[in-house]
Amino acid sequence: MNFRGWIADWIEGLGRLAMLTREAVASLFTFKVAWSDLLYQVYFVGVKSQSVVLITGAFTGMVLGAQTYFQFHKVRMDTATLAVVSVSMCSELGPVLTGLMVAGRVGAAIAAELGTMKVTEQIDALRTLATHPVDYLVVPRLVALHIALPLLTIEAIAVGIGAGYLVGVYLLDIDSTYLWINMLKYTTSSDLTIGLIKSFIFGGIVALIGCYKGISCGEGAEGVGRATTEAVVYSSITILITNFFLTLTLGRIFHTL
Amino acid sequence: MIEVRDLKKSFGPNRILDGLSFEIPRGESLVIIGRSGGGKSVLLKHLIGLLMPDSGAVLIDGKNIVGMNERELLSVRGKFGMLFQGAALFDSMTVAENVAFAFRHSPEMTVREIQSKVGEVLEMVDLPGTENKKPSELSGGMRKRVGLARAIIYHPEIVLYDEPTTGLDPIVSDSIDKLILRVRDCLDVTTIVVTHDMRSARTVGQRILMLHDKKVYAAAPTDQFFQSQDPVIRRFIDGVSDAKEHYF
Numbered sequence: 105m106n107f108r109g110w111i112a113d114w115i116e117g118l119g120r121l122a123m124l125t126r127e128a129v130a131s132l133f134t135f136k137v138a139w140s141d142l143l144y145q146v147y148f149v150g151v152k153s154q155s156v157v158l159i160t161g162a163f164t165g166m167v168l169g170a171q172t173y174f175q176f177h178k179v180r181m182d183t184a185t186l187a188v189v190s191v192s193m194c195s196e197l198g199p200v201l202t203g204l205m206v207a208g209r210v211g212a213a214i215a216a217e218l219g220t221m222k223v224t225e226q227i228d229a230l231r232t233l234a235t236h237p238v239d240y241l242v243v244p245r246l247v248a249l250h251i252a253l254p255l256l257t258i259e260a261i262a263v264g265i266g267a268g269y270l271v272g273v274y275l276l277d278i279d280s281t282y283l284w285i286n287m288l289k290y291t292t293s294s295d296l297t298i299g300l301i302k303s304f305i306f307g308g309i310v311a312l313i314g315c316y317k318g319i320s321c322g323e324g325a326e327g328v329g330r331a332t333t334e335a336v337v338y339s340s341i342t343i344l345i346t347n348f349f350l351t352l353t354l355g356r357i358f359h360t361l
Numbered sequence: 362m363i364e365v366r367d368l369k370k371s372f373g374p375n376r377i378l379d380g381l382s383f384e385i386p387r388g389e390s391l392v393i394i395g396r397s398g399g400g401k402s403v404l405l406k407h408l409i410g411l412l413m414p415d416s417g418a419v420l421i422d423g424k425n426i427v428g429m430n431e432r433e434l435l436s437v438r439g440k441f442g443m444l445f446q447g448a449a450l451f452d453s454m455t456v457a458e459n460v461a462f463a464f465r466h467s468p469e470m471t472v473r474e475i476q477s478k479v480g481e482v483l484e485m486v487d488l489p490g491t492e493n494k495k496p497s498e499l500s501g502g503m504r505k506r507v508g509l510a511r512a513i514i515y516h517p518e519i520v521l522y523d524e525p526t527t528g529l530d531p532i533v534s535d536s537i538d539k540l541i542l543r544v545r546d547c548l549d550v551t552t553i554v555v556t557h558d559m560r561s562a563r564t565v566g567q568r569i570l571m572l573h574d575k576k577v578y579a580a581a582p583t584d585q586f587f588q589s590q591d592p593v594i595r596r597f598i599d600g601v602s603d604a605k606e607h608y609f
């Protein structure tokens with residue numbers, strides 16, 4: 105496809121995504137959502153992503169602790185190791201890595217599920233049964249991800265800091281009291297707030313791009329496959345890019361207060 | 362009352378419907394026939410607003426649904442029940458959940474009432490006791506009957522059937538035909554049936570509309586239609602292909 109065609113497609117896609125978002129927000133504020141659907145989605149997103157998030161959080165915290173120690177040891181700042189782990193887990197790595205893992209797991213599942221429903225005319229069937237696909241399919245997933253991703257992020261942060269602490273104390277022989285106190289001293293509540301705001305936004309990104317890709321899925325098995333891949337790729341890239349701008353703006357807001 | 366005026370639809374460069382106009386009075390049962398790939402399913406989807414035409418109008422009880430947005434269409438669709446060609450059952454739900462979908466959030470009905478209603482309708486389509494099966498455990502014909510149950514359980518005013526008897530054995534086909542008639546007579550519904558099955562067309566149709574070459578080729582009361590001497594109609598009824606290609 106030529107470059108102009110590609111740009112036109114891209115802008116059209118953005119427009120459709122914006123329309124979907126508007127429809128979802130409108131539906132949300134008229135309370136057309138069923139609680140049972142929502143709960144099921146929170147369960148699916150939250151509970152079933154546990155293992156992935158725990159492993160990601162733990163190993164990130166451990167490797168970050170070890171690497172920081174190797175550098176800080178040279179300048180005898182060993183006890184500041186966990187502070188670095190904690191601040192970066194709270195404001196950057198926790199939300200971003202959790203977002204990426206959930207994009208891979210849940211975003212893909214959403215796109216594949218809605219895509220299959222589209223190709224097998226189940227979405228059309230839904231519409232004939234006087235049910236708006238956005239009310240029934242999109243909004244529960246959107247709300248579930250908005251709720252679940254911050255919780256998963258907190259979990260990843262806690263596990264990461266805990267794992268970093270264990271590595272520092274038991275493998276690297278850092279003084280446990282100073283390690284802990286320095287961590288508390290340098291980590292501010294605004295770091296955590298920034299992380300939570302980010303993860304809330306990332307939840308929306310994963311849900312909306314997954315749903316959009318699913319609903320606008322092409323024909324057949326190939327269409328579903330493509331929708332799934334694109335959902336993961338686009339939501340991952342969007343998370344990374346958005347994260348940069350969020351770091352800039354939220355940093356300005358919180359650190360100048 | 363359904364009225365279609367000069368309906369045109371293309372997918373990309375392919376024109377599928379090229380200026381259809383017809384009316385379906387309330388309570389009538391109309392059979393739509395036509396060649397495979399001739400746009401019958403596409404036409405049905407236009408009647409219920411699942412597809413929007415490139416031009417033309419579709420009037421349901423005098424209201425033009427062309428150009429309505431999805432929310433406005435939802436209220437119009439409450440009048441409709443539709444059986445899809447591929448049944449389109451929700452595959453994550455059981456048969457009972459599929460059939461009861463329309464009552465999902467109706468507070469005026471108790472769980473027990475819904476259950477008994479589902480049982481009743483499944484009995485009607487000759488599938489008693491399948492409530493807890495998943496669609497993947499059913500045969501194609503059984504799925505179609507579940508789709509039928511799902512479409513008629515809430516007593517719609519207009520029911521669209523897309524090939525209700527295709528892929529069913531002759532006995533079940535006949536029972537589906539009788540069911541369509543019974544639904545029509547009991548509930549006084551407008552019935553629109555797309556079919557390739559001439560026997561079924563003769564049984565359920567009061568009037569037959571034939572699509573040919575992207576247009577309405579003929580529309581006539583059933584008896585008259587089956588007596589027609591028009592070569593195109595005759596060929597379709599008797600199932601004779603144009604013997605123009607001889608490879609062997």
Ligand SMILES: Nc1ncnc2c1ncn2[C@@H]1O[C@H](COP(=O)(O)OP(=O)(O)OP(=O)(O)O)[C@@H](O)[C@H]1O
Binds near residue numbers: 404
């Ligand atoms: N969503 C779509 N996008 C592109 N083309 C489509 C779409 N839906 C249908 N078509 C095309 O429209 C034509 C008519 O399709 P339709 O399904 O209405 O045929 P039909 O008359 O129902 O055939 P059959 O009797 O085999 O079911 C086909 O050529 C099909 O390829």
Ligand SMILES: [Mg+2]
Binds near residue numbers: 401402403446523
């Ligand atoms: Mg068809």
